[in-house]
Amino acid sequence: MYRVFVGGLKHESNSFSSLITSIKDFAILSPSEVLEKEYSTYLRNTGFEVVSTIVAYAPPAGLVEKHAYLELKERILQDLEKAKKLDGVYLDLHGAMEVKDLGSGELDLVKSIREIVGYDIPISASFDLHGNIPAELVEELDILVAYRTAPHVDAEETRLKAVSLLAKQIKKKVNTSRAIVKPPMLLPGEYFVTLFEPASSIMKLLPEIDSKPEIVVSSLFVGCAWTDAPYSTPSAVIVASENNYEKALLEAKRLAQEVWRKRKKYRLDVEAGEPEEIVDKALQSIKKPVVISDSGDNVTAGGGGDVPLMLDILLRKNASKVLVAGLFDIESFKKCREAGEGSKVELVLGGKIDKIYGYPLEVEAKVMKTTEEEVLIRVKKVDVIVSSKRKPYISLEDYAPLKIDPKNYNIVVVKLGYLFSDIRKLAAVAYMALTPGFTYLKIEELPYSKVKRPIYPLDKDFEWTP
Ligand SMILES: [Zn+2]
Structure with missing residues (x-):
């Protein structure tokens, strides 16, 4: 029987907040509680053995304290080492977890997991729509899936999609090709409510992309504008089947171009x-x-x-x-x-x-x-x-x-x-x-120092093509 390891670590970190996120801010689901999650049940029902670790979550606040992050990561890695032989890993992530003096928590966590499991088994992760995705993360993961709604009403559905795609990949023993394109802009979530234009028609492009035969799954990340980091931008992320990198890149470019093209059209819904x-x-x-x-x-x-x-x-x-x-x-x-x-x-x-x-x-x-x-x-x-x-x-x-x-x-x-x-x-x-x-929301007033310049709307007079 195939064995899948599941767990997670989630935070949306606001660099401008002085409210540092410490270990006591995290609610932690124990490994046995994680076994009760819908995605664990789904995997068991489709014939997988599920091995779990914790899922830790803290409400949005300032950067995560380094030792708090390292303590949670250590718990996950210890369980992973105990899990021995595995056929795949699923991670429940946010995508905008920024750790003080360390950077992207998701990237560090996934790299540490790769050091243990290697590159022969797939890792799938689900994310919040407001994740800031470092390009390197797309190299480390086989499958990335983001929510498609704001306000978020598809979180559970997204997690299930991430595990079902993982299950397919394990059974078929195939690899994926991934592409990421990041338009140089900051887009606060308030400007991208998916019930309204232009967000709603941009999101409608995703099922269209998904329906193409070479595509496994597409995601558009809005990003978290209040995380001051070099990778804080929206991200078009396309997962394609093996050897279809060119196709993935083409679709990612088109999607990113569309998000950029509409940059002056994003409006608050009220x-x-x-x-x-x-x-x-x-x-x-x-x-x-x-x-x-x-x-x-x-x-x-x-x-x-x-x-x-x-x-x-x-x-x-x-x-x-x-x-x-x-x-x-x-x-x-x-x-x-x-x-x-x-x-x-x-x-x-x-x-x-x-x-x-x-x-x-x-x-x-x-x-x-x-x-x-x-x-x-x-x-x-x-x-x-x-x-x-x-x-x-x-x-x-x-x-x-x-x-x-x-x-x-x-x-x-x-x-x-x-x-x-x-x-x-x-x-x-x-x-x-x-x-x-x-x-x-007047982000031009905030003291950004780490975002990559030029970036819209902090900088306005520049052109960009993917
Ligand atoms: Zn969100």
Whole structure:
């Protein structure tokens, strides 16, 4: 029976965040839990023996601490060495894991795995759409498959595709040829929501490419613009059957060219503007509720989650029936919990994690509700969820512990970029405030030093052909 080794290590690392990702930030699935994953079941059901290691994942934040990465890698490599004779390896990766003083975590991990298993067995990996793929990674892997949706709704499907292609390759004993082409540009994910143009028609090219006989699978990586690294660009990655490198390269060039050609067409899917201006628009809106993305402090992309700017503006403008969801502040959370529901407290909100774009905001608040992990406070006529975790309020479920119905507010501010389906549906109107923070959408304002120049839009006057 063929034996396949499965495991993973995932992180989206934001170079501009001072919130370094340490070992305690990782949730780790044990090898026996990994055996229960859908891809393990799929492999077993198709006649493979599955040997597993951990899958470690941490939410998007700053670079990964070197010793944290090395500790997790060591656990994976130890299990791999114990696994002995193998016919293939599947890895569940993100693609934008950047390790401090080391660089691409995915590249280092895959190279170390190759040192143990050699080049005679295939390695397949699945990735997030926002992976920044170093060209060398495509040499080390036999199969690469990325999500095709943003917001991501095809993660499980993508993992299954990666293992089913691996299974085929093992059984048929064939090799692949891979090509990667990287257009020199930075494309924040907010500009590439696959429900809308031009992203949706670019993504439609992938099934077309896949249908060609020489092609195994195609992927378009948008990349993570907030990872400051020489390989941070979108990537067109084409896996073709053995001896079809020329065909893979041709398709990769065409796909990359298309992404580049549309560079001036990528737009946010909702109206965006300076924070003050967006608050004014929200206050004047007849349709309610208005949902505002505090996009520079987007915790799903590594934002600190504690820049109080939007709250500050709303208070200055005397806004009422507003919910700010949420603000990450352990100190203020504890103070409110200790004071208890109904109490009045003086708080200094924010500015503790993001000290670059954030600042302390002094407020007098009334504690409305408390739970184990978060509290709801009222400052003047604005309600604020103060959380002990850097939690994104993505779906209605996230509001459930405090029994909040966001529908009852005129304005809801979320620390997100693009909206996920629940909140998208809830919003009568949605705006994006171009707030400063670790996930600043005005990327020209960020202190890049490692990306390869010239790069669009930091540099505008240059031509590129693949
Ligand atoms: Zn992503």
